[in-house]
Amino acid sequence: MNEPVTLPTERAPGCPFDPPPDLVKLPPVSPLRFPDGHIGWLVTSHAAARTVMIDPRFTNRPEHKHPLFGAVARPGGASKPAAPGWFVNMDAPEHSRYRRLLMSQFTVRRIKQLEPRITQITEEHLDAMAKAGPPVDLVQAFALPVPSLVICELLGVPYDDHTFFQQQTTIMANMAATQDESLAALGQLSRYLGELVTTKRLHPKDDLLGSLITDTDLTDEELTNIALLLLVAGHETTANMLGLGTFALLQHPEQIAALDSPDAVEELLRYLSIVHLGTPNRAALEDVELEGRMIRKGDTVAIGLPAVNRDPEVFQQPDILQLDRQDARKHAAFGGGIHQCLGQQLARVEMRIGFTRLFDRFPTLRLAVPADEIKLREKSAAYGVWALPVVWDA
Template sequence: MPADRVSAHPTERIRPFDPPPELMEGQETAPLRRMSYPDGHVGWLVTSHQLARQMLTDPRFSARSEFKRAPVHRPGIDPFFGVPAMPGWLVDMDPPQHTRLRQQLAGQFTARRMKEIRPQIDRIVDELLSQMERSGPGTDLVEAFARPLPSQVICELLGVPLRDRAEFQHNSGVLFNLQSTAAEAAAAMDQLYAAVRKIAEGRSPNEAPGLLTALAQDGTLDTEEIAGVGVLLLTAGHDSTMGALSLSAFALMSHPDELARLLADPSMVDNAVEELLRYLSNFHFGVPRTPLEDLEFAGQQLRAGDSVTVSLSAANRDPRWFQDEPDRLDLGRRTTGHLAFGYGIHQCLGQNLVRMEMRAALPALFRRFPALAPAVPAEDIPLSTDMSVYGVRRLPVTW
């Protein structure tokens, strides 16, 4: 595919676990190519692993929301793109604002900290699986397991009262839904900020105060920043992990030989999780960046203000980095360098939490239900193609 050919971001998947085939076209000959955005702007699409890493660490490319455009039609993003970032919303900021906020949070999401909360995660996993077992075959794995697990974990970590969690789940879903209107998304965000603000101000007491209360007591961040950080962690920690869990379970059931490898050798769980993250890459519409100046990149002339979408799912299938059939799920693969969590200073803050939840959840699920299988034909399982985070919408299972 020539680099100067202009096309929209592809969205139609042919197979449930693979990116749209058009996304991979020209990956070797035109890894940086022109792309049209829904508002008519002509920007760029990055599909190679090397260029993705290079761009995501280049300070000439900004993550600021003032410059962002959605790569696919998404009215719900209108209130938040093209304007300055909301307080605490560090994913839409550049240094030094981004650095200051991230430094306040990084210590709460280290691999060591996640090991400390592993017993808490195991307890929630066991409770959900026991409830699922009592419900019997035909249970929807998403509603019984993949949705409530990350919701309970992130809410307990942040100190969100149990009574508020259903509302958080609903509003988070509105924000990630591509079909939400601008008004619906703005209202959902307002409700999330208001609820988290109450927790930070001590007006919504919880029997087990968490990170939000600790941040308020520390006094380094103001209330609006704590509210923004809390909303960001709640929404990302819920929807992205739900998508990863549901899609990983579906993928393992669809690849019985790989599942058998995992069950036969539990020590490979860490690598298996990394391969599932690489293979599925459920943040399927990429990461936006914008050059702050006119520059040359990968042999192309980019202008200040051009929108660029870095496709993580394409980069994670790049045969020049993952040389041994990257379109194949291989739980023993060397997965070093995958970009499921992005790269550079904006790499996902909660990545260690996602990993720990998957390491706890997937082996426990298939140990409890070794004959777990979809209760309907695979082609009848609805996928969340209308969400910014890809996953499974419903997954009835039998055992």
């Protein structure tokens, strides 16, 4: 075995959209040293990543895995079996049970029905931007509130409380946060959603949580954890895609005209790979040979999505942003197998509407500061920008 590497996270100066150079130079499967001393593996090829994501010999259960980062906050604990309802860290059949209960809310047909409301929310925030006038921070004015409001309405979470849950989510996603800080944020958000579930049980409404209360036998703990999972995932990733994607498009203005290409959003997902710090992870339940390497039972395997989505064996000229790219849909941004992102269709619609309406409304949109002054979310579960000051011609 070669000398184990540590997870490469440093991007080259001036290359905010490219993966860390050391990451893309690695072999398809490399030994990786985890913070607790465990010697596991880092996968950087598309083929190997797909195998790890879909092969049932690899598990997503936390009690089998070694974390890449110290501050991992999730219901039930970082290295214990997933708490009831936290189905993202379960395998079949438990995972399948929860996913089936939620699938009807995230079908293509259901998301199509939501499009008019998503468009209305988008237009309302663009109206507010225009009224406020330049300069504005696009993250606070547009990228963060649009998906937050959409997921709040879908779930039945009061948007008036968005500042509170966005603050807690940011702490939970911050890899630089201490364990105590992450657990405190998780506790506050869990208590808030637990109280909301109790209220909705007394007065159920026509929203996702209300329908789960009315139509299933889920416990309050299950409902709270499902709400927590969907609330965090439903705005954190899409908000970062809208912010970082706008930054990328402003740096590649020749691509803006191609936003109406059918795979424009897919290409942005591939090119940016905002889930970037070596996640998701899996653990081997038995010995598995992978790209000529023997992954032993109990080994944790990290997937380097930025390198996977730039694999030259799959994508032609992978380091070029090309919104009309023919092979863009082969990206792994939404994962794969039974853990493929449940809300991917919602995210696609929010991004398609968000990007096209933004640049239709503000065709002269541009950065208000030099690009190298944009502060990046380097140590967060979702890569993005902390703020994006923009201006346009009135």
